[in-house]
Amino acid sequence: MNIQIYLSKKNPDVLKAERFFKERRIPYQLLDLKKHKLGKKELDVFVNAVGAKALVDREGKKALERPVAHMSTDSLIVAELLSDPAALISPIVRNGSKITVGADESVWKEWVAQG
Numbered sequence: 001m002n003i004q005i006y007l008s009k010k011n012p013d014v015l016k017a018e019r020f021f022k023e024r025r026i027p028y029q030l031l032d033l034k035k036h037k038l039g040k041k042e043l044d045v046f047v048n049a050v051g052a053k054a055l056v057d058r059e060g061k062k063a064l065e066r067p068v069a070h071m072s073t074d075s076l077i078v079a080e081l082l083s084d085p086a087a088l089i090s091p092i093v094r095n096g097s098k099i100t101v102g103a104d105e106s107v108w109k110e111w112v113a114q115g
Contacts, residue, residue, distance in 0.1 A: 001111060003028035006038075006092040008057070013103040014091045020108055033085040043078060046092060049099035052077040057089045 003021055005028055007014045021028045046055055052074040057063040064070075068080035068087045081087055093100045093108065100107050 001026060001095060001115065003111075004031055004094040005029070006031045006033060006036075006088070006090075006094065008033045008086045008088050008090040011090055016103040016105070017091045017093050017108075020105055024112060026112065033088065038082065038085045038088075040082060043081060045094070045097055046099055047074065047078060049097065050101055052081075054101055055081065055088055055092070057087055063087070 003026060005014070005017050005021075007030070018028070018030070053072065056068055056071075056077060057066075058069045066080075066084065066087045068077055068084065071077050071080065089101050091102070093104070095111050098107075098111065
């Protein structure tokens with residue numbers, strides 16, 4: 001299992017993800033998108049797993065100020081997220097080509113059960 005937790009800002013869901021994997025002694029890599037440049041291939045993995053629209057943070061006033069929060073065309077969303085990864089929902093948890101957006105312990109438990 002190769003867990004990566006992508007975050008654009010610390011929030012309760014990020015803390016839940018970290019705690020979930022820490023408690024089970026599952027190593028994970030924390031990737032802060034303020035420091036780690038998100039690559040096109042990484043973003044494509046996210047889009048293929050859940051769709052571009054599911055990746056966009058549309059919660060809160062600050063998120064809605066971003067143009068990407070009002071876009072519906074996948075190619076435009078992808079281009080905007082590459083230039084402004086802070087618009088991504090946080091966290092995105094990756095296990096190979098499997099992705100969860102936000103805190104999704106039921107899926108993480110399935111990953112753990114599968115080894």
